[in-house]
Amino acid sequence: MPLRLAAKWALIAPALALLLLLFITPIGWFIWESLTELGSLEEVWLETQAVLGSRAILGAILNTNGIALTVTVMVLVIGYPLSYALSRARGLAFSLVLLCIVIPYFTSVIVRTYAWMVILGRNGLINQILLGLGFVSEPVDLLYNRTGVIIGMTYVLLPYMVLTLYAAMKAVDQRLLQAAEGMGAKPMAVFAKVFLPLTLHGVTAGSLIVFILALGFFITPALMGGPGDIMMAMLIEREIELSHNWPVAALMTIVLLGITLALYALYGRVSDKAEGGFAR
């Protein structure tokens, strides 16, 4: 039964009010305060040029997008087969796999990051195994560099991809796969010509979610990355805490928020299309 417009607004209102009070107002206020500090519009324009021309800031923007993209690809490569297994699993196997996937959700960021340090450190588990087996002659650096950041973020963001893909895969009509097989398609063809296209909207949606979330990452790159892995959120924090340069922080916030909102708009369109397009 479709809800009346008023009823819809009444249902959304509490969440909207909360967002307005705790998110939109402070951000708006922060940006306004920071930029008015500069005095005139001309000053704001000059500052904007300075920010966009700064190598450190441009580097952070590129880093952030590069890391987010790599993580998204990694999460997709690991998540797609995992989601498929999950969509096929039943009973205990299903519960166990699901549990393993959502545990990072429920673990404190700090705890799971330190757990990674134990595993990835120079004297960590992986290096001991590699050394013990004679694959390497001295420890491999898996922490405090790009590799560490990617590993840590991939792990944290995997559940978002898996749950999105799982939903898309569960929605695939099994009879279509059977029909394809009956029409002479080999298993690879059933996958490539039917299953993959029918779950592609899940791939797009999951990738966008992961990419958007990755853009704003702060703690993981700060703890597991090196000096070359400065992401935007880290730089913003630094401008506020260390440099007390609020206008620069505000301008960077606008850039980050702009990229994020643009991607959200894209995500909205993709999920709308998926709902309307393949509805049975």
Next chain:
Amino acid sequence: MSTSTSQGVRLEAVSKTYGSETVVRDISLTIPQGEFFTLLGPSGSGKTTTLSMIAGFTLPDGGRIHIDGKDATRAPPRDRGLGMVFQNYAIFPHLDVFGNVAFPLNVRKVPKPEVAKRVAGALEMVKLTSFEKRFARELSGGQQQRVALARAIVGHPPVVLMDEPLGALDKNLRYHMQVEIKEISRRLGMTVIYVTHDQEEALTMSDRIAIMNRGSIAQIGPPREVYERPGSAFVARFLGEANLIAAKREGGALRGAGGAWFEVASDRPQAAGGQVFVRPEKVSILPEGGAPSANQIAGTVRHTAFLGNVVRYEVTLPDGQIVLCDATNASGTVLRQPGEAVRLGWQRADALLLEA
């Protein structure tokens, strides 16, 4: 995917069991090339499982399945070279009509120009030319059905399986499609194995019907034979309205309630009695007077249903049994009203004695 030099389909003592339940029990069938063969039965009778075993989606626990002269009992579905129309059509939502119909050819690596030619031919046959670019969501139920049909025949398979393909269509459209499917199957000389629970559909379309009940074949034969000469009360009832009038053998004659006696075309002389089977449309209301003879019963009209071309009377016999009589609404017909006493009669040739 060869053309019509095929040998049809043969099932030898095929069985399927799920847990402790035998869904299909020892079914043997021979379906010659070019025959329109229907598996008819109520839900749970095993007809869909049987079809699924022929398709290869379900493996039998016992018996052998031969398709086109080759043992296909354990062959995967893709190697059986069958055309299939599924109950829900199974139109791929991400492909347009052309993509759907071309699918069986594309996965078999048929060259592109050949694909285009064959798809055009199949779409023409189901009257969907110019719909190539549409997607399933832009098609009506009847059009989706046609896409499914075109996709099943596009590779010229010798055998096409159809699982309740018309179940979701409204009555008019269904009749239309019945005629069309029949017409196409005849033109292409394909063997069709058709599953339905709709007896009218089975009678209209089939060369032969196998009526299934609880995993076994109750009777097999051409439509008219199974309709007019049912071998059991189950088949008699399943294929339409049937009068089954209790009769006892007394001194060689079959006697019913109220002094009636019956003569039947096919008797079971050993039996001490049974049920006299006669279809309602073979029963007529007799004029007043006239000498009593075999196959006449007296009763009271309980209900009169005017159905347009036919008037259906429910007549109560002295012992409480109800007999249906379908009288054609010919010119000058006088409707009998409930409460009226009537005499009913039928020809010996139209009656059978069935097991009680």
